[in-house]
Structure formats: structure tokens, C-alpha cells
Amino acid sequence: MIELRSDNAAGVAPEILAAVEAANTGSALAYGGDDLTAHLQEVVRTVFEHPTARVFPVTSGTAANSLALSAATPPWGAVLCHPTAHIIGSEGGATSLFGGGVVMRGVDGAHALVEPARLRATLEQVRWGDPHESQPSVLSLTLPSDYGTVYLPEQVGELVSIAREFGLRAHLDGARIANAVAALGCAPADVTWRAGVDVLSLGATKNGALSAEAIVAFDDRIADELVYRTKRAGHVTSKMRFQSAQLTAYLTDGLWLRLAGHANERMAELVAELQSLSPYGVRLEERVDVNMAFVELPAPAIDVAAEAGLQFYRMGPSTVRLVTSWQTTVEDVKEACARLREAVLGADGSTG
Numbered sequence: 414m415i416e417l418r419s420d421n422a423a424g425v426a427p428e429i430l431a432a433v434e435a436a437n438t439g440s441a442l443a444y445g446g447d448d449l450t451a452h453l454q455e456v457v458r459t460v461f462e463h464p465t466a467r468v469f470p471v472t473s474g475t476a477a478n479s480l481a482l483s484a485a486t487p488p489w490g491a492v493l494c495h496p497t498a499h500i501i502g503s504e505g506g507a508t509s510l511f512g513g514g515v516v517m518r519g520v521d522g523a524h525a526l527v528e529p530a531r532l533r534a535t536l537e538q539v540r541w542g543d544p545h546e547s548q549p550s551v552l553s554l555t556l557p558s559d560y561g562t563v564y565l566p567e568q569v570g571e572l573v574s575i576a577r578e579f580g581l582r583a584h585l586d587g588a589r590i591a592n593a594v595a596a597l598g599c600a601p602a603d604v605t606w607r608a609g610v611d612v613l614s615l616g617a618t619k620n621g622a623l624s625a626e627a628i629v630a631f632d633d634r635i636a637d638e639l640v641y642r643t644k645r646a647g648h649v650t651s652k653m654r655f656q657s658a659q660l661t662a663y664l665t666d667g668l669w670l671r672l673a674g675h676a677n678e679r680m681a682e683l684v685a686e687l688q689s690l691s692p693y694g695v696r697l698e699e700r701v702d703v704n705m706a707f708v709e710l711p712a713p714a715i716d717v718a719a720e721a722g723l724q725f726y727r728m729g730p731s732t733v734r735l736v737t738s739w740q741t742t743v744e745d746v747k748e749a750c751a752r753l754r755e756a757v758l759g760a761d762g763s764t765g
């Protein structure tokens with residue numbers, strides 16, 4: 414079997430497992446009062462070049478998003494995001510739950526990225542001060558998007574500055590932010606607080622951690638709320654040191670960017686093969702900026718590829734999603750390419 418369903422299906426990076434093992438000596442104060450959690454705070458400030466950023470380890474991306482957003486909006490607020498965003502379609506309304514009734518509104522744009530002109534038009538049409546309408550309070554951008562596309566730092570900056578004109582705060586869903594930073598080759602600060610982002614959901618589990626995500630608040634008022642909100646939601650874990658150990662290992666010596674860069678490179682190899690199959694009905698449905706591709710294939714080829722042991726998500730009768738991870742090897746990709754080629758050429762009538 415070759416795993417291309419999701420980076421969530423990958424295992425734990427050895428460096429991170431080793432950090433958990435190393436944290437498993439002696440005892441430590443519970444609920445984040447330990448030295449490893451204090452150290453993580455310093456590591457986050459260094460990596461993000463922000464002297465007062467505050468980090469809150471949580472156990473899922475949904476928790477990171479919904480708690481970060483609930484701390485940034487009043488209950489009568491509306492969170493603006495792309496209609497394909499995970500927060501709007503795939504988190505069971507967690508943000509509405511923790512936000513006390515907050516709603517989410519889609520603002521469209523090509524390549525699963527919010528378009529600045531549409532954001533401005535949406536905000537200009539709001540009946541500000543009218544209690545009959547939820548009041549836009551936060552712009553949430555997803556980087557990379559759920560379709561694997563990235564905003565450049567200046568695009569994040571442009572969108573956030575439009576949102577700011579109307580008094581909104583800015584959140585970044587960075588469930589795969591390492592893949593974006595690795596692809597962009599920028600500093601983590603450039604796509605976050607330097608571009609105006611107030612609070613970040615920092616993913617780690619998809620990219621090699623065991624069970625750790627984090628909320629990074631660049632705004633002190635949001636951080637002050639998160640102290641209570643994370644506890645009330647059950648995310649102040651008693652043995653937090655093991656999450657902190659994972660996150661510290663992840664962010665130390667660029668491990669997070671190496672793991673993500675590896676996943677991106679494997680996807681680039683796969684994409685080169687897919688492009689060479691374009692005469693046979695293979696088409697990339699979206700730009701591939703990181704480790705995720707949405708691909709249109711002849712329907713019979715999809716079944717053949719699945720039978721040949723390729724694991725992927727079917728998005729429609731002739732569309733699949735392919736995702737590589739830190740664990741995908743060069744050999745996996747070569748083998749996947751060979752099996753895909755065979756499936757596609759077999760399905761193409763002209764080649765018999």
C-alpha cells in the first residue's frame with residue numbers, strides 16, 4: 414500500500430518520539446507549570462521573532478481554531494473566511510459553540526484564497542451597528558488553504574489591512590503552516606504577526622508530532638482570554654510537558670520546516686509525473702503549492718490505481734486528493750508514479 418490519503422495518516426517523526434521519551438524522566442508540575450512548557454514559550458518567541466508571543470498547547474487543530482477564534486470575537490460576531498475553509502465546513506461548528514453563537518461567513522476567491530476586492534465589498538455591505546446582522550469581527554485565513562494553495566506574505570498583509578480598516582482582528586489557520594513556510598522560504602513572522610495576524614493555530618500533528626497543536630497569540634488581550642478558554646474547553650492537560658516536549662522538538666533546529674519541505678518535495682515529484690500524463694486525461698484541478706494535489710483522472714483509472722494499492726481520497730467520480738507527508742519516501746513516489754501511469758495508460762483506449 415502507498416499512503417497518499419492524508420498527512421494525518423503518517424506516523425510520528427523519530428525526533429519527536431525521542432523528545433517524548435526524554436521528557437519521561439522523573440516528575441514535573443502539572444497543567445503547564447513545568448520547565449518544558451516554560452522553555453516552549455521561549456522557543457516560540459525565538460522562532461516567531463516576537464518577544465511577547467504566548468503559546469497554548471492543545472490537542473487538535475479544531476480546538477486550536479475554535480478557541481483562538483472564540484477569544485478574538487464577541488458572541489454576536491461573524492468570522493469571515495473562504496467558503497472552503499476547514500472552520501466553516503469541517504469542524505462541526507466548534508467555533509460557533511465556543512464562541513457563544515458566532516457565525517461564519519464565506520468570502521470567495523480563486524484558488525481557495527480570499528480575494529481582497531470581495532473582502533472589501535463584503536465589509537462595505539455590512540449594516541454596521543445593526544443588531545439584526547452578525548457583525549464581522551475576525552478574518553480567518555487558512556495557510557496553506559484546504560486546497561493546498563498559499564498566500565504570499567504580502568497577500569496576507571493586504572487582506573489583514575483591509576480587515577483592520579473595518580475593525581476586524583486576524584486569525585491564521587496554520588494546521589499545515591510549516592508546509593507553507595517551507596514553500597515560501599520566508600520567516601514564520603512574515604506570514605503571521607508581521608503581516609498583521611493576531612492569533613495563529615500552529616499545526617504540528619499532520620507534520621510529525623504525536624498529539625500536539627498550539628495556539629500562538631501575538632495579541633495580549635487574546636492571550637489573556639485563552640488562559641481561561643483553554644481550561645474551560647478541557648485543553649489544559651495535566652501532563653502538558655509531553656505536548657510541550659513535542660512542540661519544542663518540532664520547532665528546534667528547523668525540524669518542522671525540514672519535515673514539511675520533504676513532504677512538499679515528494680509532492681513536486683508526483684506532480685511532475687501527473688503533468689506528463691496530461692495527454693491521457695490527467696489534469697491538476699488546482700495549483701499545487703505544498704504537499705497536496707487535487708487531480709482529475711479517467712474514472713476507470715481511479716479504480717485500477719486503488720486496486721493496485723494506492724491509497725487516496727475520492728473527491729468525486731473522476732477526482733482524487735493526493736497528499737504526501739514527512740514519511741513519504743522517494744521510493745513511495747516512484748512506485749506511485751509507476752502504478753498511476755499504468756492505470757492511466759490502461760484506461761486510455763488509444764493505447765489499447
Ligand SMILES: Cc1ncc(COP(=O)(O)O)c(C=O)c1O
Nearest residue numbers: 473474475476499555559586588
Ligand atoms: C486546514 C485545517 N485546519 C484545521 C484542521 C483540524 O485539525 P484536527 O483534525 O486536528 O482537528 C484540519 C484537519 O484536517 C485542516 O486541514
